[in-house]
Amino acid sequence: MATSPSSPARTGLLQSLANIRRDEAAAVAVAALFFFCVLTALMLLRPVRDALGMAQGMDQVRWLFVGTAVVTLAVNPVFAWLAARLRRFPLLGATYGFFAIGLATFWALLQFAPGAIGERSGQAFYVWFSVFNLFATMVFWALLAERFDADQGKRLFAPISVGGTLGAIFGPWLTSRLAEAVGTPALLLVASGFLLAALMLAWWLLRLLPDRKAASTSERDAPVGGSAWAGLRAVVRSPYLAGIAGYVLLMTVMATFIYFTRLQMVAEVAGDTDARAAVLGNIDMWTQIAVLALQVTLTGRLIQRFGLGIALALLPVATAVGFVGLAAYGSFVVLIVLEAGNRAMQRGITRPAREALFTVLDREDTYKAKAAIDTFVYRGGDVLGAQVEGLLGRLGFALGGLVGVVVPLAFAWTALGLWLGRAHARHAAPAAAPPLPPPAASHRRTRGAAAPLQDSP
Template identity: 40%
Template structure:
């Protein structure tokens, strides 16, 4: 039955389904926390958002070298569950403190920073693991379906928050995430015990990655591909931060009360994931093989530019939901699988260290700088429309970098994987 939805071989079916479940549990748990985080940031005042992003960046500068040290010494099947259970214990501690009501404002800000670190870290680790399990040719066939597992989780999570936040209390929903996070750790254990999808990687996968703690940064500046991926991430994060700040302003005006704001943010996330799931199950599997990686990487930045123009013209909640839905869907359905395909052909140290640095430090560094830039422009009196237009050039540069990455991938890996399809040269 799986073959009706994805071009999967018999020996791949088990690992692919388990990877789907793994990503579902991971993203469903995060999707429950996300509206709680956003509500706390809004309740603390949107003027504090730049400080929160700066604090997040600072934590990332500590967390990434610590993770690099772990993967240098221990194999992935030990490190990844350890990381997930570390976050699980953190989450339970936040739950207890929030229930006690001790220093709620300070705890809320700390929780915002923690979730902002958590979400990037666990997702980056997931895709590093996937890039280690599958090769490029498999990624082109299978990553869209695996990514749909995360989308399904991001769909179920906001649904639960929207309908349970007020009757059960938003804080109590954190326990759902704790259970799901343990489920993710168990999926890693099961995937590590199965016969490798690529038998040649069996021995390598059991060994530590090795290398130095700061190897990720060194490798980043020695590779044009990694520099391009870093710049792409920086520009994506910049536009995300501009959009996040505008979302905080708009929601703050139309919703009052913690539970109402959490429900509003969950509603936005729900519609983003509905559209994403439709695209991943109906479009992604046909778009990448037929039109090439360039098209897959270009859709999100193009829609982002058009969306900011639309938000500048009509700065309403309805336009915000429409914009975020299209942008989020194109990112998760097309761009994110496309980015991860680019990582399948690099060495293991790059997958677990440089990729982690790009996905976390570069992302949150861009968050911090962009948040302060947004705050400065806001103080100049640009308003919602002017701030939306200020983000358009970032989207344009993001589009240019994405097209270059697609051309670079085709130029350096023609012998490693078959072409994406009969019209793959459409990326030129």
């Protein structure tokens, strides 16, 4: 599957639109459909999650962020332990199957024991879904980072992301149509069905894409081995991985600022859970349409022409500009523009670029270090952002005070994105030249493509 960039096997349409070669087209299509199912399930339920979280006020949501971070930290070593011992498809099956069963369980409680559903169960669903949200997407991108090389990541992750964006549009559209018509419980079963479809597509994708990081055919899809805490240790030891973690932390802090601003404004215009779910679903749908437009017209060409560093730096700049505009005008319309722009940049440009950073890692770090960054570090940014936003509110600072925090952080965030782009280019070049060492070699002495990541920048 990992073909040379000079391969002549190309189709005119695919090449002109997304630089996809003929022998890559099937894998890209399956991966995009896979991502469509995952994002449909997630975005279908996200408005429900947010509406339930808002039921007890903004302070309760901030504490739910803390609970989510704690649960995410607890789940990380469990996932790493499974990755060390399961082959690839059983690992994917355990992840998506577990969450599908969880959705069916919540549906059964809502359907057959509504008296047992109360404030605590709504909080439990909020935390459970927030953990599920991160692991479902992390596993998808970890599989792609393992199977595509650095060149393919820069070329193909953007068109694959279009599938996820279509799912992120379709999911909220379903929510806005079904939330008040059939009620919340039915949405859980629909989302569970999409997860099972995603699992079947994952099996198909594994058949299409050989493991390029395996030394032999017999070792393809083998468990990655190592310890349950290897991912967190790798993030601490590697400047490159620590840089990715820092970028993700700043990104989630900023996103959390936008999130709480949105919840507060929605609470003022919608009074009950179903109405709020419908409003949030419509907001998600229209912002994802902006994401799709950006992905189709700009993302792939921008990454290939200017590199990952510029692609990673665009989101911090756009976020800072958006917050300044929100502070100046302060209307609900401006908030929607800010969120649409932020999410369009994040999903349309930043996400494919950020996932391409992981293509130079070895197999263990592709799953374990990535899991630590995309789940625990991500939720840590949520907690930090929620607490800072809450503190500013208690001190009486309005949006102007928030902007005073956002702009300096955006400068640091931009510089980190540019540095990561240069670091990826340095590590991708030597990683492409020599063959990977056999896994039988000492993991601590030789880390294959990830070995340069341990060097100081």
